[in-house]
Amino acid sequence: MEQYDVLVVGGGAVGFFAAINTAERNPGLSVAILERGTSVLNKVKVSGGGRCNVTHAEFIPNELASFYPRGQKELKGPFHSFMTGDTMAWFESRGVPLKIEDDGRVFPVSNSSQTIIDCFLKQSQKYDIKLKKNHAVRSIGQKGDSWAVKTTKEVFSCKKLMMATGSNPKIWQMLQSLGHNISPAVPSLFTFDIDDPRLKDILGVVAKDVAVEVMGTSLHSEGPLLITH
Numbered sequence: 001m002e003q004y005d006v007l008v009v010g011g012g013a014v015g016f017f018a019a020i021n022t023a024e025r026n027p028g029l030s031v032a033i034l035e036r037g038t039s040v041l042n043k044v045k046v047s048g049g050g051r052c053n054v055t056h057a058e059f060i061p062n063e064l065a066s067f068y069p070r071g072q073k074e075l076k077g078p079f080h081s082f083m084t085g086d087t088m089a090w091f092e093s094r095g096v097p098l099k100i101e102d103d104g105r106v107f108p109v110s111n112s113s114q115t116i117i118d119c120f121l122k123q124s125q126k127y128d129i130k131l132k133k134n135h136a137v138r139s140i141g142q143k144g145d146s147w148a149v150k151t152t153k154e155v156f157s158c159k160k161l162m163m164a165t166g167s168n169p170k171i172w173q174m175l176q177s178l179g180h181n182i183s184p185a186v187p188s189l190f191t192f193d194i195d196d197p198r199l200k201d202i203l204g205v206v207a208k209d210v211a212v213e214v215m216g217t218s219l220h221s222e223g224p225l226l227i228t229h
């Protein structure tokens, strides 16, 4: 059975950021990321239309928190200890120059989300964070003062366990059965995959005031529209 000090479940932005900071601040701890997919950081790749909108140039904690309708109260504390300036410094000091656009959005100067992915991968290698792909976590349980984590392939043991699986209802159920409270999830930002050849010629089009609806349902929305690959 492989043993680690810290296991992070989920190889997305949150999992990588947590694993890297844990390893950097605690030299000597063994850290691994368990990822169910064949690749990591897939959502970062598509984020910000492929450019990755890293943060927003709002530097006052309470103001930034007000952009999160459901987490305003909870985020005030964390934002007072790690804010936009810290995020920007984190990336810039690790070789990712950033720029602030006129509307306040912050992107890598490269205009490519791959730059962010490369930074995360390089940092995880620097701190010898083990990356275990194709390991979908199926169950977690406590054994004395450590955790037993069963994946589709193997059982791991760790002293500290961090769950960073994004929106995976099965994992939420697991956490609930361990006694955690789970707030009901609501849809936020997601993509529609539309199989319509007419869209192929208008990739990259942005339109300001658009109304869209999903035919045959009552789902509709108004706002800016982005058409990507």
Ligand SMILES: Cc1cc2nc3c(=O)[nH]c(=O)nc-3n(C[C@H](O)[C@H](O)[C@H](O)COP(=O)(O)OP(=O)(O)OC[C@H]3O[C@@H](n4cnc5c(N)ncnc54)[C@H](O)[C@@H]3O)c2cc1C
Residues within 6 Å of the ligand: 009, 010, 011, 012, 013, 014, 015, 034, 035, 036, 037, 040, 041, 042, 043, 044, 046, 047, 048, 049, 052, 053, 054, 055, 135, 136, 137, 138, 164, 165, 166, 167, 168, 171, 189, 190, 191
């Ligand atoms: C189209 C789009 C554009 C976006 N643009 C931006 C943007 O520009 N800026 C921004 O800040 N945010 C953006 N977001 C939001 C941002 O992408 C997400 O908030 C962020 O990626 C979430 O990271 P995460 O690590 O929590 O989750 P995820 O990226 O979903 O990562 C979770 C990982 O856990 C893995 N996993 C799940 N279950 C298991 C399991 N049982 N065992 C092992 N592994 C498991 C998944 O395979 C996945 O790799 C965008 C989102 C979308 C959809």
